[in-house]
Amino acid sequence: MGYKVEKTDEQWREELTDEEYRVLREAGTERAFTGEYTDTKTVGIYNCRACGAELFRSETKFESHCGWPSFYDPADSDAVETRTDTSLPGRPRTEVLCAACGSHLGHVFEGEGYGTPTDLRYCINSIAIRHVETA
Structure with missing residues (x-):
């Protein structure tokens, strides 16, 4: 696919824990309401756990009560990419990936009535991101 960060499967397995590898x-998907950042309200940025690319900012994080951290917009329009996910029969979804390394982050949903500026909910696995606190 031509990502900025490309590694072999063996390299990813060496760098990531088994659970990080499974998700990323x-x-x-991690189980709902078990992730490290589900309820985090600390100001900061959220980077890709696999490659460190900036993905989301705390000011776009909101409480959707879905069990995973939710954001209404990526940090930059080029931070993430999406593709159709047909892994659930009869229920296509939109998968969210890190644009820098192609790691799976979660899914994005539109028009759920959360009243966010974009009407989007990026439902992201905590294990796929790392929060870096900022002042």
């Missing part, structure tokens, strides 16, 4: 590289 195999498009897994």
Whole structure:
């Protein structure tokens, strides 16, 4: 695909824990309400846990009560990419990936009535991101 950060499967396995690898590289999902950042309200940025690219900022994080950290906009229009996910029969979704390394982050949903400026909910696995506190 031509990502800025490209590594072999072996390199990813060496750098990531088994659970991080399952989510980031195999498009897994952590259980709802178990993630480290589900309820975090601390100001900062959220980077890709695999490659460190900036993905989201705390000012776009909101409480959706879905069990995963939710954001209404990426940090930059080029920070993430999306593609159709047909892994659930009869229920296509939009998968969210890190644009720098292609790691699976979660899914994005539109028009759910949260009243966000974009009407989007980026539902992101905590294990796929790392929060860096800022002043």
